[in-house]
Amino acid sequence: MNEGLSEITFLGGKTITRKLTPQNNMGFLVVDLNSSKDTRKIMNFFNNAIAFPKEANNQKVYNFFKDINYNLVTKAVDSIESGDTNALGKTFIKFQEHIDSLACKDEGVREKISSYIK
Numbered sequence: 001m002n003e004g005l006s007e008i009t010f011l012g013g014k015t016i017t018r019k020l021t022p023q024n025n026m027g028f029l030v031v032d033l034n035s036s037k038d039t040r041k042i043m044n045f046f047n048n049a050i051a052f053p054k055e056a057n058n059q060k061v062y063n064f065f066k067d068i069n070y071n072l073v074t075k076a077v078d079s080i081e082s083g084d085t086n087a088l089g090k091t092f093i094k095f096q097e098h099i100d101s102l103a104c105k106d107e108g109v110r111e112k113i114s115s116y117i118k
Helices: 039-051 056-083 087-106 109-116
Strands: 005-011 014-020
Touching: 005 056, 014 056, 039 056, 056 087
Parallel strands: none
Antiparallel strands: 005 014
């Protein structure tokens, strides 16, 4: 069953969903990490960092999701809608580079996230 792709925006208690319509067929590879990390705990950390950005680590995460994430999501949506798989791949790589930079170069963030990896 093909449900399509959607963009989901969370604004406080409000959720906005918009269906995306790619101009070309796009294939995606989904990888099972065999529970090698606790994604729920990592996302909880990110959610708390965004909601309560008072600590230094949380402020860095907040800044990432506030500015960088918004720009990368916008590029990804544009790439999907235009059917540009090359641009979408580059956007995914850029997103991962930012996450790696945030999580790997900042000791406090790295320690928090690595505590959730089995």
